[in-house]
Amino acid sequence: MSKRSVYKRKIIKHFYFGRSYSSTELSLLLNKSIPFTTGVLGEMVEDGVIEEIGYADSRGGRRPQMYGLKADLLNIVAVSIDQINTNIAMFDLHNEMVHPKKNIEFKLSNTDYNDLVQITNHIENYIENTGIDPDKILGIGISMPGFVDVNKGVNHTFLKSAHGSIVDYIEDRIGLPVLIDNDSSLIALSELRFGxxxxxxxxxxxxxxxxxxxxxxxxxxxxxxxxxxxxxxxxxxxxxxxxxxxxxxxxxxxxxxxxxxxxxxxxxxxxxxxxxxxxxxxxxxxxxxxxxxxxxxxxxxxxxxxxxxxxxxxxxxxxxxxxxxxxxxxxxxxxxxxxxxxxxxxxxxxxxxxxxxxxxxxxxxxxxxxLGYEAGLIGAAALVMEKYDSLSKFEKRIKVVQK
Amino acid sequence: MSKRSVYKRKIIKHFYFGRSYSSTELSLLLNKSIPFTTGVLGEMVEDGVIEEIGYADSRGGRRPQMYGLKADLLNIVAVSIDQINTNIAMFDLHNEMVHPKKNIEFKLSNTDYNDLVQITNHIENYIENTGIDPDKILGIGISMPGFVDVNKGVNHTFLKSAHGSIVDYIEDRIGLPVLIDNDSSLIALSELRFGxxxxxxxxxxxxxxxxxxxxxxxxxxxxxxxxxxxxxxxxxxxxxxxxxxxxxxxxxxxxxxxxxxxxxxxxxxxxxxxxxxxxxxxxxxxxxxxxxxxxxxxxxxxxxxxxxxxxxxxxxxxxxxxxxxxxxxxxxxxxxxxxxxxxxxxxxxxxxxxxxxxxxxxxxxxxxxxLGYEAGLIGAAALVMEKYDSLSKFEKRIKVVQK
DNA sequence: TAAAACTTCTTAAAATTATAAAAAAGATTC
DNA sequence: GAATCTTTTTTATAATTTTAAGAAGTTTTA
Structure with a gap:
């Protein structure tokens, strides 16, 4: 992965969490020079990843050109599971829900392998129903209670399947990058990024x-x-x-x-x-x-x-x-x-x-x-972007950010 | 401060905490290329900051040249204060005590300004007694109990002087960079770096x-x-x-x-x-x-x-x-x-x-x-090196690392 | 025992990134 | 309302850093 594409990923992440920035602000966030940042931003505008969204107010000089993500460039699937309910929703890059969330009443058992199959079915169906091209989905973020081992993708409390990692199972079936984390940590993540x-x-x-x-x-x-x-x-x-x-x-x-x-x-x-x-x-x-x-x-x-x-x-x-x-x-x-x-x-x-x-x-x-009731879902979506610039499983996903 | 000198500081810090490294190992630690790292190391050898200390065992190829800090390049003063004792010692860059430590029985009161004067006197005398040129001293690290505000250099429990910051006072009198931190944190630091x-x-x-x-x-x-x-x-x-x-x-x-x-x-x-x-x-x-x-x-x-x-x-x-x-x-x-x-x-x-x-x-x-009884002193010395690559007060101190 | 494999080190060319100066656009001041 | 000060953007140039390829040692393997 080229260095330039690493910076592009970081820029996308900054935009997702921060909405809009000028070239100067981003160069400060990335610790890169302004000419370099401007160059990269230019490329990204050309590639249709971001867009110029007008000028911000002047703070005593020339007004800065602001940039923002194209909302419909990518989507993120968020899944929030608790002991009695499971919610699934689709978000865009402006963190808007682009398809109504689906609520499934679903008593989480401790060990039933079938639960995992069921939930995966629901996710699969939901994605299909949105009509969104899977190539335009960055990944699936899952929030659930219990002892979650993030690295192994295992939950030691719920959905304990003999078949190993929850993440591996869902990735194999749906073919999209999957990330899980504990519900409380993800609620904290949504407070950190949006609250x-x-x-x-x-x-x-x-x-x-x-x-x-x-x-x-x-x-x-x-x-x-x-x-x-x-x-x-x-x-x-x-x-x-x-x-x-x-x-x-x-x-x-x-x-x-x-x-x-x-x-x-x-x-x-x-x-x-x-x-x-x-x-x-x-x-x-x-x-x-x-x-x-x-x-x-x-x-x-x-x-x-x-x-x-x-x-x-x-x-x-x-x-x-x-x-x-x-x-x-x-x-x-x-x-x-x-x-x-x-x-x-x-x-x-x-x-x-x-x-x-x-x-x-x-x-x-x-x-x-x-953030209210939605904090869990927002956190699940944020989890995907949180890891976007560091995990290799995203490397081959989005073509526009590969050079 | 030039970028190159930032890396030199980081290298010195790595050597202090890790003893010896090869060019390849350091390039990994710094996230820089091998030619770049080799170049910087060469300069530092020429400047007499580090030295080649022989070859390490091969791991299936050419044996790597190992480098290490010159122990006598710089010294660090460590001060460990507790409720009834104060210890002062001088360390070199190999973390060896180069002058016998001095123990002072000294009941720490909560508010007496005179305590601070006394302790500063003791530090001043101790440094003089070592006979070490102050230009060869990197700084003074101080460990003490209580609520220490690291940034302001204030202890809200002991040595509360109306005259403000403990750090400022001692720096003004002795003319060397001073750092303080809470004793338990510094014991943890010595465990982290040497234990x-x-x-x-x-x-x-x-x-x-x-x-x-x-x-x-x-x-x-x-x-x-x-x-x-x-x-x-x-x-x-x-x-x-x-x-x-x-x-x-x-x-x-x-x-x-x-x-x-x-x-x-x-x-x-x-x-x-x-x-x-x-x-x-x-x-x-x-x-x-x-x-x-x-x-x-x-x-x-x-x-x-x-x-x-x-x-x-x-x-x-x-x-x-x-x-x-x-x-x-x-x-x-x-x-x-x-x-x-x-x-x-x-x-x-x-x-x-x-x-x-x-x-x-x-x-x-x-x-x-x-680490035993010495953990506090070691931590106080380590504190100085811990901050060496990030605080501006070290910028003008050591000439050899300025270019 | 020689070839293969591997790690380290060196060099020069290539690519990246920063600096500095100037231009552009707007705010502020007298 | 012109002159001055600010901030942002652009451009050209300069410096930095990496890449890539090969040389130099050592160990492993056949």
Missing amino acids: AARDKMNVMVLNLSWGVGLGMILKGEIFRGSNGYAGEFSHIPLFDNNKLCQCGKSGCLETETSLLVLVQKAIEQIEEGKLSLIKDISESDLETAVNKIMNAAKRGDRVAINLLSDIGYTIGRGVAILIHLLNPEMIILSGRGAEAGRLWVAPIQQALNEHCIPKISEGIKLEISN | AARDKMNVMVLNLSWGVGLGMILKGEIFRGSNGYAGEFSHIPLFDNNKLCQCGKSGCLETETSLLVLVQKAIEQIEEGKLSLIKDISESDLETAVNKIMNAAKRGDRVAINLLSDIGYTIGRGVAILIHLLNPEMIILSGRGAEAGRLWVAPIQQALNEHCIPKISEGIKLEISN
């Missing part, structure tokens, strides 16, 4: 869901640890409570903060006869139960608010640990539970005030994501 | 001392967080014990693991009448008390061993948190308490077995440092 963590160096992104996931941004990059297992926030041993966690240990943070615990405690309190707006909930339909509790809290129900506060405070104690160990500049509440995030800010902040050395916690921003 | 963490990517280095410090190696580099406060392991809120910590909060890990707690518990148990080899200890002379307990443990005293085990187990619980969050490949026990480290390996390992998800803790190595 509140943009241009930040050290940020902790909490993925509020059935458990509390953690995506870490350290030194301006997603941190994954030596095997990709970093961020197991749910399972830090924080309590002497003898409550068994689904991971097999006891005392995990999750044993006091999961939404399951929330529902259990709510049922307990209602049975004790406390007055509450919460009605008719049971452990057998958690999703509905959680929604009812959340809604009650939003309407000011004391019981619901107190329950959420307790959990928030406990999460906050965990966050205090993160702050002491990693000294981040920002905490972001993201994931599907972030909508109710506002309810949690106060108790978390309270826990931070009580458990942090002031010097280390002062100035830390506690923010709620505005 | 068990060499070539490792993600390692947690515990600095066993009066508290338990933590130096983190993430992605092959020391991690310091956004303000340099990362690694406050001692003060993670882990207990509901209502014991007040010196940091002002309660429930910190330190409230159950500090050597002070060790002594208090020992006294308690002896007063209760337990049979033990430990005799005549009191809280007024902690250093002696700790030594007596350690020695008793080494001779097999049950009381001492149990006390250390309890503390080790508690530290292990903290380490389990580190493992879940950061997924390191290795844990190193270092610092002055590492000698007794062997006594702690078993209880720490025990805690890891009980509190870690097997998938994430399997394969993690738990090692005892072999």
Whole structure:
């Protein structure tokens, strides 16, 4: 691969994450001279990869020519899998969804090989339905919970097939580059590239869901640890409570903060006869139960608010640990539970005030994501572009960037 | 600064940390072509910066010419400050101590400006006593406990002078580049460059001392967080014990693991009448008390061993948190308490077995440092070289590397 | 034991990339 | 409103760095 084409890939990546740049700005980002950058940009315009998108405002001199990616040059398939739902969507290079996302209800089992076959079928069908030429698809990004070994393309928790790598299987069947990563890390990636963590160096992104996931941004990059297992926030041993966690240990943070615990405690309190707006909930339909509790809290129900506060405070104690160990500049509440995030800010902040050395916690921003429910899908698409300039599997894909 | 001289600095840094390289190896490390690297190396030999040190064994072809730094080209002053002792030493480029280290008993107060003056005097005298020409000194590296803001050169815990930056003060007085960093981070740095963490990517280095410090190696580099406060392991809120910590909060890990707690518990148990080899200890002379307990443990005293085990187990619980969050490949026990480290390996390992998800803790190595007592000084010297290729304050110092 | 294979080192030509100066376009100032 | 200052872009020239090919040593293999 020629050096020039390496720079072209980097330029495409910058444009994807940053929208538009002038020649001068890019030369700074690439650490190359302006004449060189201008030359490369010229070639890319000729090849139809990027286009001139007008002039930016002057900052005291000649107005800079701005460049941007041609949105329809390439597409990216994003797949977001969780325990009960799988979503598939197609994005263009401006990060717009170009085909309606498809939601599949799909209970993820731990070991069934058939699950993998099913999901691959769905992806295959979805791509066909979009009518987009596979030659115009850069790759497929997949977000899923569990212990994901990024390099081997294996998930040690879900879709464990005897047939080895998930990535290899899907690549073989569909013939496109496939990348997988853990859902919390990808939510952090979307916050880093498109959300509140943009241009930040050290940020902790909490993925509020059935458990509390953690995506870490350290030194301006997603941190994954030596095997990709970093961020197991749910399972830090924080309590002497003898409550068994689904991971097999006891005392995990999750044993006091999961939404399951929330529902259990709510049922307990209602049975004790406390007055509450919460009605008719049971452990057998958690999703509905959680929604009812959340809604009650939003309407000011004391019981619901107190329950959420307790959990928030406990999460906050965990966050205090993160702050002491990693000294981040920002905490972001993201994931599907972030909508109710506002309810949690106060108790978390309270826990931070009580458990942090002031010097280390002062100035830390506690923010709620505005990427919302889509963060997982955006992260899956971003994963593909994130690796575009470094993985060899992209080398032969897009002709225009090969010289 | 010319580009070529940037590469020369990088080469010097590589040699300092790696001893000797061939032209081919260096060209790989620098990402430059072999002819270019050979050319630069030739110039550096001519300038007397490096020398040819013979041929390495062949690996199936012509034997490579090896190069190494001239040890006496430059010297580095290392200063290691802790709460009761300050050590100063002079190193050469082969990391050998070229002048006997000087130990100064010196109780570090929190705010006394005079402390800073005193320490600077000592450094000044020490350099004079070595008889080494200041023009042959690259810089001064300082290791100290507390909240160190590396960029501002300020310590928010010790030597807080109204006169601003510690670094600026010493640089003004001595006229040499000065760098400071937190002791635990520097111990981690010496492990990374010269110890068990060499070539490792993600390692947690515990600095066993009066508290338990933590130096983190993430992605092959020391991690310091956004303000340099990362690694406050001692003060993670882990207990509901209502014991007040010196940091002002309660429930910190330190409230159950500090050597002070060790002594208090020992006294308690002896007063209760337990049979033990430990005799005549009191809280007024902690250093002696700790030594007596350690020695008793080494001779097999049950009381001492149990006390250390309890503390080790508690530290292990903290380490389990580190493992879940950061997924390191290795844990190193270092610092002055590492000698007794062997006594702690078993209880720490025990805690890891009980509190870690097997998938994430399997394969993690738990090692005892072999850098020993000197780790702090070595780290302080290494700090200077670590920053040599990136800080402008070194630009004008060494003439031979300026072209 | 000689040929093959392989690694290192050297050289000169080729390609890449940067520098510097000037031109273009717009903002600011007096 | 002309002169001056800025920033961006272009161009030509200069410097840097790589490529490619071959020479020089060593080990491996036949």
